[in-house]
Amino acid sequence: MRLLVIGGTAAGMSAAARARRLDPSLEIVVLEKGPVVSFGACGLPYYIEGRIRNAEQMVVHTPEYFRKQRNISVRTNAGVVSIAHSRRQVSVEGGEHERYDRLVIATGARPRLTGIAGEALPHVFNLHRMSDGQRLRQFIEEKRPKTALIVGAGYIGFEAADAFRHRGMRVAIASLGFDALNRRDPELTKLISAHCERFGVEMRWNTTVQSVEDERADVVLIAAGIQPNVEIAREAGIETGRTGAIRVDDRLQTNLACVYAAGDCAETFHLVTGRHEWVPLGTTANKMGRVAGANAAGRRERFHGIVGTSVLRIMGLDIGLTGLSCEQARAAGFNPVEARIQAKSKPGYFGGRPITVQLVADRGTRRLLGGWVAGEHDVAGRANVIAMALQARTKVEEFEGSDLAYAPPFAPVWDPVLIAAQQLVKLLD
Numbered sequence: 001m002r003l004l005v006i007g008g009t010a011a012g013m014s015a016a017a018r019a020r021r022l023d024p025s026l027e028i029v030v031l032e033k034g035p036v037v038s039f040g041a042c043g044l045p046y047y048i049e050g051r052i053r054n055a056e057q058m059v060v061h062t063p064e065y066f067r068k069q070r071n072i073s074v075r076t077n078a079g080v081v082s083i084a085h086s087r088r089q090v091s092v093e094g095g096e097h098e099r100y101d102r103l104v105i106a107t108g109a110r111p112r113l114t115g116i117a118g119e120a121l122p123h124v125f126n127l128h129r130m131s132d133g134q135r136l137r138q139f140i141e142e143k144r145p146k147t148a149l150i151v152g153a154g155y156i157g158f159e160a161a162d163a164f165r166h167r168g169m170r171v172a173i174a175s176l177g178f179d180a181l182n183r184r185d186p187e188l189t190k191l192i193s194a195h196c197e198r199f200g201v202e203m204r205w206n207t208t209v210q211s212v213e214d215e216r217a218d219v220v221l222i223a224a225g226i227q228p229n230v231e232i233a234r235e236a237g238i239e240t241g242r243t244g245a246i247r248v249d250d251r252l253q254t255n256l257a258c259v260y261a262a263g264d265c266a267e268t269f270h271l272v273t274g275r276h277e278w279v280p281l282g283t284t285a286n287k288m289g290r291v292a293g294a295n296a297a298g299r300r301e302r303f304h305g306i307v308g309t310s311v312l313r314i315m316g317l318d319i320g321l322t323g324l325s326c327e328q329a330r331a332a333g334f335n336p337v338e339a340r341i342q343a344k345s346k347p348g349y350f351g352g353r354p355i356t357v358q359l360v361a362d363r364g365t366r367r368l369l370g371g372w373v374a375g376e377h378d379v380a381g382r383a384n385v386i387a388m389a390l391q392a393r394t395k396v397e398e399f400e401g402s403d404l405a406y407a408p409p410f411a412p413v414w415d416p417v418l419i420a421a422q423q424l425v426k427l428l429d
């Protein structure tokens, strides 16, 4: 039995590694278009900042490691150009073929083309692959740019802004609308915007950048969204969903027998909306990869779905998000109510700092639908608590009574997420 994996990053290598663990007799081959595998793009902003010294530190394992330690054959610089499912084989750049019995597609995503004039100029960058990061850092170290323009107010844009500031640059962020982190939450956008301005980052909301040549920036980063790499799958007859990413069932199988898809190229089931959505994140890609790998190795495992939890740091402000904003909930057919509170992360005498918590619930069912936490301490843990509540389809009243830990070094006696829940209960009554 031969398992072929297309794409050698989070989802692809997780699939290969899991399949190997479950079936030592499988022949496993990974085909990766780029020069490295097992690369964590999440480290790129910190590599630009300089906190990560060498790009190699972002590579978890080498092809040699997989060959020697896992008996997985990895071919780099081996981009797949087509899939012929009736013959159970793929064609690789250069004309070679590779046969498969089971196939996992883990081709990820790529930066969306924006149509901005001058995108190919030498001072204009994306931040997606390792080579993007290396080119950008080399440019910064050689040219010592003083000003930076970032196009896009998603998490990569904000993380890059932080990194550019560390490099001593004056930074501006331009965004088409008034929406930070693609959350459709004006209060969160205001909070982030004010924080960035406080740190000298100029926020240019409702701004269309048409040409980088019109901008007087020494370096330009285009971080205006990504799109799934689905072309070879589509051409092979693999269905994509409403979102444009590959449609999979709960075993992560595509519409073709023995062909699975995982990670940023695929949709996932969203436990709050009850629909298939496209939420491209590393945490999801790794988990989907494991399940796709297990099923490709003959197991029957389900991927239960996601609630879309993420966390990021922007100039000392941590923001953890999960589930839906009010507007997203409304668009998904709910009747949402939101509460937002400010509290202290722990008692004042223990150095507690302001923390903001927002929670959204459905008026009819009183079920929690989403929330975010923003502050300087213990944000991720609190966002994760909300995420677990969403996953368990918890009602606000149940959440309000959650048995969360208290001691002065960690939290106030009423944790901020519980204060937000109390507030939400009042609004619902």
Ligand SMILES: Cc1cc2nc3c(=O)[nH]c(=O)nc-3n(C[C@H](O)[C@H](O)[C@H](O)COP(=O)(O)OP(=O)(O)OC[C@H]3O[C@@H](n4cnc5c(N)ncnc54)[C@H](O)[C@@H]3O)c2cc1C
Binding pocket: 006, 007, 008, 009, 010, 011, 012, 031, 032, 033, 034, 040, 041, 042, 043, 044, 045, 078, 079, 080, 081, 106, 107, 108, 109, 127, 128, 129, 156, 229, 232, 262, 263, 264, 265, 280, 281, 282, 283, 284, 285
């Ligand atoms: C700057 C940055 C910061 C991020 N930070 C976070 C974070 O903090 N937290 C988080 O959860 N997520 C984060 N992410 C997102 C995360 O990196 C991705 O969700 C994750 O890498 C997706 O993994 P993947 O394996 O599905 O796809 P990818 O990592 O995109 O890998 C796909 C691989 O497939 C290869 N490939 C594509 N087409 C072919 C082909 N035809 N033949 C062969 N190979 C092919 C590509 O070369 C690539 O190596 C970040 C992303 C970036 C860019």
